[in-house]
Amino acid sequence: MDLAFFSVQLLNGLQYGLLLFLIASGLTLIFGIMGIINLAHGAMYMIGAYLVYDLTLRLGNFWLAIMVAIPIAIALGLVIERLFLDTLYKRDHLYQVLLTFGLILVLNEAQRIIWGGNVHRVVVPAPFDFSIQLTDNMQYSVYRLFVMGVCLALAGVIYWVIRHTRLGIIIRAGAVNRDMVEGLGINVRTLFTLIFSVGVALTAFAGMIAAPLTSIAPGMGDSILITCFVVVVIGGIGSIKGAFWGAIIIGMATTFGAVLIPSLASMVIYLIMAAVLLVKPRGLFA
Amino acid sequence: MLHRYPKRAAFIMLILTTLIAAFPLWGEVVFGSQANFILEKLTLMLILALFAMSLDLLVGVLGLVSLGHALFFGLGAYTLALASPDFSPASMWWMLPLVMGVSACVGLVIGVLVIRTKGIFFIMTTLAFGQMLYYFISTSQFAGGTDGVFIMFRPSLELGGSTLLDLDNPYSFFYFCLGMLLVGYLFLRWLTRSYFGQVLDGIHDNEHRMQALGYATSGYKLIAFVIAGVMAAVAGMLAAMQYGFANPAQLGWHTSGEVLMMLILGGMGTIFGPILGAFAYEILLYIYEHTTTHWPILMGVTIIVAVLILPRGIAGLIIAPPWHRKRQTSAEIVGKESKASVSAQPVTQSKED
Numbered sequence: 286m287d288l289a290f291f292s293v294q295l296l297n298g299l300q301y302g303l304l305l306f307l308i309a310s311g312l313t314l315i316f317g318i319m320g321i322i323n324l325a326h327g328a329m330y331m332i333g334a335y336l337v338y339d340l341t342l343r344l345g346n347f348w349l350a351i352m353v354a355i356p357i358a359i360a361l362g363l364v365i366e367r368l369f370l371d372t373l374y375k376r377d378h379l380y381q382v383l384l385t386f387g388l389i390l391v392l393n394e395a396q397r398i399i400w401g402g403n404v405h406r407v408v409v410p411a412p413f414d415f416s417i418q419l420t421d422n423m424q425y426s427v428y429r430l431f432v433m434g435v436c437l438a439l440a441g442v443i444y445w446v447i448r449h450t451r452l453g454i455i456i457r458a459g460a461v462n463r464d465m466v467e468g469l470g471i472n473v474r475t476l477f478t479l480i481f482s483v484g485v486a487l488t489a490f491a492g493m494i495a496a497p498l499t500s501i502a503p504g505m506g507d508s509i510l511i512t513c514f515v516v517v518v519i520g521g522i523g524s525i526k527g528a529f530w531g532a533i534i535i536g537m538a539t540t541f542g543a544v545l546i547p548s549l550a551s552m553v554i555y556l557i558m559a560a561v562l563l564v565k566p567r568g569l570f571a
Numbered sequence: 572m573l574h575r576y577p578k579r580a581a582f583i584m585l586i587l588t589t590l591i592a593a594f595p596l597w598g599e600v601v602f603g604s605q606a607n608f609i610l611e612k613l614t615l616m617l618i619l620a621l622f623a624m625s626l627d628l629l630v631g632v633l634g635l636v637s638l639g640h641a642l643f644f645g646l647g648a649y650t651l652a653l654a655s656p657d658f659s660p661a662s663m664w665w666m667l668p669l670v671m672g673v674s675a676c677v678g679l680v681i682g683v684l685v686i687r688t689k690g691i692f693f694i695m696t697t698l699a700f701g702q703m704l705y706y707f708i709s710t711s712q713f714a715g716g717t718d719g720v721f722i723m724f725r726p727s728l729e730l731g732g733s734t735l736l737d738l739d740n741p742y743s744f745f746y747f748c749l750g751m752l753l754v755g756y757l758f759l760r761w762l763t764r765s766y767f768g769q770v771l772d773g774i775h776d777n778e779h780r781m782q783a784l785g786y787a788t789s790g791y792k793l794i795a796f797v798i799a800g801v802m803a804a805v806a807g808m809l810a811a812m813q814y815g816f817a818n819p820a821q822l823g824w825h826t827s828g829e830v831l832m833m834l835i836l837g838g839m840g841t842i843f844g845p846i847l848g849a850f851a852y853e854i855l856l857y858i859y860e861h862t863t864t865h866w867p868i869l870m871g872v873t874i875i876v877a878v879l880i881l882p883r884g885i886a887g888l889i890i891a892p893p894w895h896r897k898r899q900t901s902a903e904i905v906g907k908e909s910k911a912s913v914s915a916q917p918v919t920q921s922k923e924d
Contacts (some may be wrong), residue, residue: 322691324828369879378634379630380693380878381832383831383832383877384875386831386832386874387870388875391875394865394867394871395868434918511698511702514699517695518692523754551707555699555700555703556703559684562685562687562696566692567688
């Protein structure tokens with residue numbers, strides 16, 4: 286493996302990892318603060334991608350499509366939280382698993398009804414639709430670099446909100462002791478709605494900016510959901526920092542696994558998870 | 572929580588079992604030429620009932636929600652498919668022990684890892700391990716990749732050279748599955764009422780207390796995990812015999828979700844509930860599939876509604892029917908509540924006696 290090839294793989298791994306972080310951070314936030322395991326998280330990623338595909342066709346502009354799609358995703362999160370999750374906070378995880386599993390079936394089938402079963406593509410949008418030449422025969426898409434930048438910026442914002450704002454203090458306290466936060470006079474209901482909507486918006490946004498890089502297909506959310514579970518288990522549930530490093534590890538492992546050991550590529554991330562569970566059953570950063 | 576149920580629960584189950592067991596007698600009269608098709612469906616329901624019941628040991632009795640139980644179901648199916656010779660039937664006498672042995676070994680390895688985790692972590696890790704096997708099988712050459720493996724011959728059940736039960740005959744296979752389900756039920760009933768089951772029950776209530784009482788809870792949990800896995804693998808083997816193939820979808824997490832759905836629909840922690848759940852789920856599925864091509868949306872809505880309004884499932888309706896609850900006098904309710912509050916206190920009197 287020469288240096289140029291290696292660095293392209295490194296960039297790919299980093300980009301995939303950062304994208305995973307966006308999705309996993311929503312998952313881990315929702316669990317950490319609300320104690321809800323949201324299986325429909327992957328379906329929201331898929332919805333994000335399809336929304337952008339649909340709106341790009343209608344509006345003729347990718348960026349405009351994203352601007353319209355984000356509020357739709359937030360609204361969807363709001364409706365789901367208020368309508369379904371509201372009754373589940375005090376119940377066992379089993380019911381959360383089943384209800385969100387039911388939501389997956391509904392959302393996946395709604396996607397089929399609205400957009401059909403075909404595979405779609407979104408073209409790489411205007412200012413970033415070129416590649417830079419790394420060597421004579423190797424180039425790298427600028428849009429991928431842009432995605433990396435956006436993900437890093439969002440990671441920075443999340444870090445800043447959680448570390449340096451009043452909301453962040455409440456979120457961190459809520460992850461440790463929910464009842465105490467409520468006892469201190471903070472409206473936990475509103476906080477939950479906010480967290481869930483933001484979490485859902487993050488994963489839908491990941492689906493949106495990933496749309497030009499992947500093929501948009503039915504069920505695309507299911508596989509990303511499981512990968513994000515692995516990320517969260519490795520990093521430690523409820524930990525944003527864990528989600529970040531877990532995502533980078535998994536991004537790298539997936540990319541390099543596919544190149545170095547293709548026969549085992551699909552299993553590499555699970556083997557890493559098994560290793561982490563053996564050493565630290567609660568995750569690396571819990 | 573497991574112990575005694577009202578007589579009507581046993582009564583209803585007995586009637587249903589008799590009805591199903593007698594299906595070959597009345598099936599043709601009622602369904603005419605459809606009888607063979609219905610028999611096939613019933614066989615499948617019996618198999619899925621065994622599968623759902625095995626999960627009840629983990630979810631209902633022990634309180635560990637597994638979202639990777641299909642791993643064992645698929646493992647049983649693939650063990651049968653890959654171990655069967657191509658041109659002659661295998662013998663059930665070694666196939667069944669083989670399936671049980673393989674699943675026990677896999678259950679032990681995965682169990683050691685997942686038992687270290689709790690609650691939400693357990694859900695996620697079981698799911699991830701299930702998907703690990705799913706991807707491994709669906710990308711592997713020897714197991715036929717995404718196409719799966721066809722099973723040319725069902726294993727035969729012979730004794731001393733003569734056929735004991737012709738499993739190729741749909742009627743005898745139906746009774747074979749019914750027999751397996753009954754054995755599974757009686758085994759779980761005995762297990763949950765045994766000393767071992769009481770410990771599992773205690774772990775469900777309060778694991779720290781059981782640890783403080785000196786029980787090595789991980790060991791108990793691991794054994795329960797392996798038992799549940801072995802039973803699911805047997806169900807998977809039967810399913811593969813019924814379908815005639817082993818397919819990666821049998822391993823996938825959608826199957827795990829469906830079996831959880833059967834469990835909750837039937838009523839978890841009751842052992843007999845999941846049997847009802849498996850039947851109810853399959854009947855609903857059949858109706859929905861024939862209503863619209865977009866049936867998953869109906870199933871999704873059913874799951875959501877069941878979770879919201881029927882958390883105790885069908886078994887819950889049988890054990891405590893809504894009209895019974897209303898008839899209770901306030902004195903009875905107070906009596907029950909005071910009893911409940913006594914038993915809810917953290918000190919276990921019975922263990923000290």
